Amino acid sequence: MGPLENILITGASGYLGKNLVKFLLSANYKLILLVRENSNLTYLDSLPNTNKCKVYKIGSADFETIFKENQIDIIIHTAANYGRKGESLSSVIEANLYFPIKLLDAALNHKVKYFINTDTSLPKELNTYSRSKKQFLEWLETLSLEINIINIQLEYFYGPNDDKTKFITFLLDELKSKKNKIDFTDATSLRDFIYIDDVVSAYAAIINKIQEFKGFVNIPVGSGKAIMLKDIIKEVQSITNNLDKQLNFGAIPMRPNEIMKSCADITLLMKLGWQPMFSFEQGIIKTIELETK
Secondary structure, eight states: OOSOOEEEEEOTTSHHHHHHHHHHHHTTOEEEEEEOTTOOOGGGGGSTTGGGEEEEEBTTBOHHHHHHHSOOOEEEEOOOOOOOSSOOHHHHHIIIIIHHHHHHHHHHHTTOSEEEEEEESSOTTSOHHHHHHHHHHHHHHHTTTTSEEEEEEEOEEEOTTOOTTSHHHHHHHHHHSSOSEEEOOOOOSEEOEEEHHHHHHHHHHHHHTGGGOOSEEEEEESOSOOEEHHHHHHHHHHHTTOTTSEEETTSSOOOTTOOSBOOOOOHHHHHTTOOOOOOHHHHHHHHHHHHTO
16 A cells, blocks of 8 residues: 555545545545545444544535544546536535635645546536636646645546436436336437446555656546447446337437547556446346345
């Protein structure tokens, strides 16, 4: 593991954050978790090495206290507000821009070596979430002479017990419902879907080689394969054996500024010795198996 063993993680109660915490604790890292006041962290009760884990709630502890009380080598920023649940513009900007800028400022003041940012593959123009994320990215690029920045440009990830607003979880729920017909857009755009375990192993590969990165480095993370959404939907329908449901493509209009293709170039990740272990079919099957346990 080397000398860089103290990691601060934001968004530790979120889906990605939880899975990273589980892996990093099992790998014996010392973790400082930064979460919202009302965050549910009961999942920690079943994990090993929780004595190596400290939790701070935003609002109850300021950044100065957190950084003085802990020697932090690496920050992994996963916290985000997607704006999918009717959140105000100001709350989306606060979570995706102002909060991480305050975190970055504290990291600079306390000479943190590495800042791993969880970015999105979505273009800036798509919505308030992607715009606020890209605005923070601009600041990371600007300040990368003072702190090493690894920007993880993450594609569409999924897995068991994910948030209900995510596309794959929504699709599985719709197929399990009593509806006879499910409405979709034309679903002709292409997307890169990556299973959560592959996402975590990509972060692990980056952390293992982190001392090789200097300045600003952008690392796309995905499966490296783009599949048409219509084919994704039909494949999930087949895997779940819900062939009696009518898939009504074209019933919903495409959203403005829709991206017709998104796919990660995983060349750099593969040079680090990483490769995805799950095909889309394998990931969906594992998701269903774990959710029905």
